[in-house]
Amino acid sequence: MTTALITHPACLRHDMGPHHPECPNRLHAVLDVLEAEEFALLLRETAPEATVEQLTRVHPPKYVEALLAIRPALGEQVALDGDTSMGEGSAEAALRAAGAGIHAVDAVMEGRVRSAFAAVRPPGHHAEPNRPMGFCLFSNAAVAALHARVHWGLKRVAVVDFDVHHGNGTQAMFESDPGLFYASSHQSPCYPGTGQVWEQGVANNIVNVPLKPGDGSVAFRAAWERTILPALTAFAPELLIISAGFDAHRDDPLAQLRVETADFAWLTDRLVALADTHCGGRVVSMLEGGYDLNALAASARVHVRSLMRV
Secondary structure (H helix, E strand, C coil): CEEEEEECHHHHCCCCCCCCCCCHHHHHHHHHHCCCHHHCCCEEEECCCCCHHHHCCCCCHHHHHHHHCCCCCCCCCEECCCCCEECCCHHHHHHHHHHHHHHHHHHHHHCCEEEEEECCCCCCCCCECCECECCECCCHHHHHHHHHHHHHCCCCEEEEECCCCCCHHHHHHHCCCCCEEEEEEEECCCCCCCCCCCCCCCCCCEEEEEECCCCEHHHHHHHHHHHHHHHHHHHCCCEEEEEECCCCECCCCCCCCEECHHHHHHHHHHHHHHHHHHCCCCEEEEECCCCCHHHHHHHHHHHHHHHCCC
8 A cells, every 4th residue: 555645736825925934835845846756656636625514523613614704805815813814715725734634534544545645734733723823724633633533433543743833723622532642842932832741631642842942853853752652652543643844854944943854754754663553554644834945845755755664
């Protein structure tokens, strides 16, 4: 079995205005690098739109309705907070981004592929149940996890997050549910200011490892080797979902960690091996952050190669 690449052109039409770091060129950079011959075996599939029913497993109906009703004119944006806005194509892009995670879950659960990478935007891990924030509209990974539970009957679903920013939205949706596991390495202090070690959830199902500005490969690998991977192993997930943000890279402009491209390959290899042991190799990865285009492309390349077990 191979790896699926799931995306949609609508994700390129989400526009938060000129000079915004979360721009369409991010996705162009990822998709361009995945056109190389080494990725010829990727199964390329189109992301469907998530349904309102699928979204409201995570977000209240009034939130979903209000967000989808925002349809600015072409070339205009509606600000949702100081960092997050919607343009003419944003509502469809958000539906496709969430739908990509659902489609990825179905692909791995059906056994058509062992892993899937959802190359989508907007990202999702900052979106809280009632609030868009941090460039995020819907909580894509949480929507995928709840779909896995409801549609496939899974009892234990894990989301692990190596974005440089803590996934406050995913944590908010998981912390009171012992059947859901969330773990994150992230810079602290840094936006959004959450993700302290004492935030542990109702059943130690939340694991946070804050890293200091300037920390690099040694601290990053230690966070996973000593803390997160053992906790994930103890949880023994039936499905592993990765919030794959590449903005911990040393070249990224939005934070100050010093992670190298090779560290993302190392970690993905470890996560794939863990999934092979505990959940039949089933891994869904969803693009989150990463704002230096060259670093993003290089990191996505090694991440997907590892998902393909190359």
